[in-house]
Amino acid sequence: MSVFLIKRVLQAVFVVLVVTLLVSYAVRLTGDPALMLTQGAGSVTEEDLANIRTGLGLDRSFLAQYTDFVGHALVGDFGRSFLGGTPVARLLADALPATLALALVSLFLSVLVSVPLGIQAAVHKGKGADQCIRVVSLIGLSFPNFWLAIMLVLLLSITFPLLPPSGWDGPASLVLPALTMAIILSATNVRLVRTAMLETLSAQYIMVARSKGLKERVVLYKHALRNCAIPLITYIGLQFGNLIGGLVVIEKVFNWPGLGTLAFDAISGRDYPVLQGTVTVLSLVIVAVNLLVDVAYGLVDPRIRNR
Amino acid sequence: MTTQTAVFQPTGRRFDWRSFEFLGGAVLTGLMAALVLLSVHIFPDRGAAMDLAARLATPFASPAHWLGTDPLGRDVLARVLVGGRISLLVGSLSVLGASLLGIVIGLVAGYYRGFWDMLLMRCVDVQLALPFILVALTFISILGGGLGNIILFMIVSQWVQYARLVRGMVLSVREREFVMAARAFGVRDLAMLRHHILPNVIGPVIILMTLNVANNILLESSLTFLGLGVDPLIPSWGGMLADGRTYLQTAWWVTVFPGLAIMLTVLGLNLLGDWLRDRLDPSGKV
Numbered sequence: 136m137s138v139f140l141i142k143r144v145l146q147a148v149f150v151v152l153v154v155t156l157l158v159s160y161a162v163r164l165t166g167d168p169a170l171m172l173t174q175g176a177g178s179v180t181e182e183d184l185a186n187i188r189t190g191l192g193l194d195r196s197f198l199a200q201y202t203d204f205v206g207h208a209l210v211g212d213f214g215r216s217f218l219g220g221t222p223v224a225r226l227l228a229d230a231l232p233a234t235l236a237l238a239l240v241s242l243f244l245s246v247l248v249s250v251p252l253g254i255q256a257a258v259h260k261g262k263g264a265d266q267c268i269r270v271v272s273l274i275g276l277s278f279p280n281f282w283l284a285i286m287l288v289l290l291l292s293i294t295f296p297l298l299p300p301s302g303w304d305g306p307a308s309l310v311l312p313a314l315t316m317a318i319i320l321s322a323t324n325v326r327l328v329r330t331a332m333l334e335t336l337s338a339q340y341i342m343v344a345r346s347k348g349l350k351e352r353v354v355l356y357k358h359a360l361r362n363c364a365i366p367l368i369t370y371i372g373l374q375f376g377n378l379i380g381g382l383v384v385i386e387k388v389f390n391w392p393g394l395g396t397l398a399f400d401a402i403s404g405r406d407y408p409v410l411q412g413t414v415t416v417l418s419l420v421i422v423a424v425n426l427l428v429d430v431a432y433g434l435v436d437p438r439i440r441n442r
Numbered sequence: 443m444t445t446q447t448a449v450f451q452p453t454g455r456r457f458d459w460r461s462f463e464f465l466g467g468a469v470l471t472g473l474m475a476a477l478v479l480l481s482v483h484i485f486p487d488r489g490a491a492m493d494l495a496a497r498l499a500t501p502f503a504s505p506a507h508w509l510g511t512d513p514l515g516r517d518v519l520a521r522v523l524v525g526g527r528i529s530l531l532v533g534s535l536s537v538l539g540a541s542l543l544g545i546v547i548g549l550v551a552g553y554y555r556g557f558w559d560m561l562l563m564r565c566v567d568v569q570l571a572l573p574f575i576l577v578a579l580t581f582i583s584i585l586g587g588g589l590g591n592i593i594l595f596m597i598v599s600q601w602v603q604y605a606r607l608v609r610g611m612v613l614s615v616r617e618r619e620f621v622m623a624a625r626a627f628g629v630r631d632l633a634m635l636r637h638h639i640l641p642n643v644i645g646p647v648i649i650l651m652t653l654n655v656a657n658n659i660l661l662e663s664s665l666t667f668l669g670l671g672v673d674p675l676i677p678s679w680g681g682m683l684a685d686g687r688t689y690l691q692t693a694w695w696v697t698v699f700p701g702l703a704i705m706l707t708v709l710g711l712n713l714l715g716d717w718l719r720d721r722l723d724p725s726g727k728v
Contacts, residue, residue, distance in 0.1 A: 150567045157568075158577075164584045266459050273716065277656070277709035279663045279680075282701040285687055289698075293691055380575040384664055399668075402579050410580070418572060425570065 140430060147426045152205075154418045159201050159411050168193070168217050168405040191217060204411060213412035218404050223412040226397060231416070233303070234393035238382060240309060241316030249321040253328025254355055257336060268325060275322025280381050284315045284388045301390040312389040319381055327370050331363035338362070365431075372428030376421045463717040470710025474703070478526035489520035489677050501695045510695045512685070518696060522703045525677035529707065532589065532662040533655040536596035541651050543597065544604025549635050549643075551605065552612025562605055569602045575664070582670045592671055596658055607650060611643040645722035649715055656711035663704055679704050 169187040173179045188194050192203075207214065213223035256268040291311060292300040299308050335341065336359055344354045386395030394413050401409035482488060493507070493515040501510035501518070509518040551559040578595060585591045615621060616639065624638050665671035666680025674681050679700045686697035 146567060149564070153564075153568050154572055157572075158580065161577075161580045161584060261459065266462075269459075273712050274705070274709055277712055278701060278705040279660050279667070279683075281664060281667055282683060282697075282704065285683070285690065285697055286701070289690055289694055376570060376572065383575050384668070387668065399579070402583050414580075421570075421572075 143429055147422045151422055155415050158414045162407045162410050214408035216409050217406045223408045227412055227416055230394045230397045237312055240313040244317035245320035245324055249324035250328055253325045254332055256329040257332035272322045272325045280319045281384055281388045287311055287315055303392050312385055312391050315385055331366045335359045335363040369428055372425050375424045379417055463713050467710050467713030467717055470706055474707040477523050478530055481523035485520035489516055489524045492516055498693050509699050512696045518699055521677045522700050525679050525682055528672055528678040529659045532593055533659045536593045536658045537651050537654045539597035540600040541604045544601035545608050548605035548608025552609035566602055566606050587670050589672055608643050612639055615639050615642045649718045649723055652711055652715040656708045659708055
């Protein structure tokens, strides 16, 4: 077990290193921040630009800049924003709760909807209920998530002005983005729950539970659901990167003050440290979730542990 | 290969989901593709003509503009159909490129194992850890948007999926008896891969391809919507949604119809993908 764990952790560290390396390299190809900073500043000589670059530490070799970044990142220092000079760590700390709130609320809503629906679809496999749920979930997978966001704005803040369309203006602002994310997540999750439940329901212990005369609700939610939790968690872990990606776009559409909006603004402003910090944090979260899932799965399933 | 539910019940008595999936998928995909491909002949002006007298015409009101017009008086139906060409082009080319590359690499990695296999699997790890849309944004802000770059990006970022799928299947197929028998007959590696291994792994690849055409249409529209994709002057679904969003309050139809077009096309492809999955991949590898 410990060998598996050590191997898995080393792999994760390697992945994070490669990801940050790729991102820091790519970020530096996107354009010259010195030019961005001096835009509209009147006459700017080549010397001024060079001074700005030296000031930002951009005159050194890429490798020196990268090792510097990693060294500082290890102690939680992601540098300062090129625009405004705020420490990146603080920007991240400000944006992270908004992103987490959105992710958790929408995940919760989605579980609330997709678990019962997925179970019902599996129980009534091939019948009307199953087919309805399958068609609806397939439709849910068939439109761009930003379009759903726009349609919800059209419905709930323009036609019926119930909710604020964007930004952060009290808890009511959370409703539309969270609803959008929840619908998108549910479309995938219903199908996952259905598949996992179908497999579990054919197991013999379910037949035993039923023949004992247990109530159907107990059989489904206590015996079956618990047993398909593991494959479900694994799959959701694998999909976590997509979840984050969807979140980034939804944040942008609703101008939600989270990591996604932060990253977008950093890209358009050539704000290397902020973008580097955001992508590092996001990929760390994804890698950590995948690692947790793998380890948890390995604990339960010896075949995977010994691979 | 298919699970024969029909054996246990008289056919025709119950609604047959599988044939509904196939029919629905084929009709939707075929209809949308035909309309989009013929659009240039139906609307020779390619949706560029501005009917200034009929600006912001509401949909279903006049036979000249079935789906209404935008604030410049351009016909929404014409622009939706002409704009679909971008989506179909991006969807099909990106998937062709990525699957070709991925199949070759997956075959080699799975068949020969060793160093290349390890390298592939680390690529898979990295790809899984990257926040995809952020990478897309970074990549595109380096290279600039545009049709070619979007397709290139999709190929670069998606070949891994095919390679991983093919590798996994090759690992099990290469241990099967018929492969050993072929080897005993002295079949060379290249012929072995082409005639014995590839035909046995291609089914799930086709499913993945179908689903990825759908995904890439969605992805292209997202990128273009965010202003990082296709030139905003060319009509495209994502571009129309970005445009329409600014006058959502006055003209909902400019935003609703391109979105519906995306939905119908992608839904058709998803139905086909699901149907193929039932037929070609009952054990659920994709």
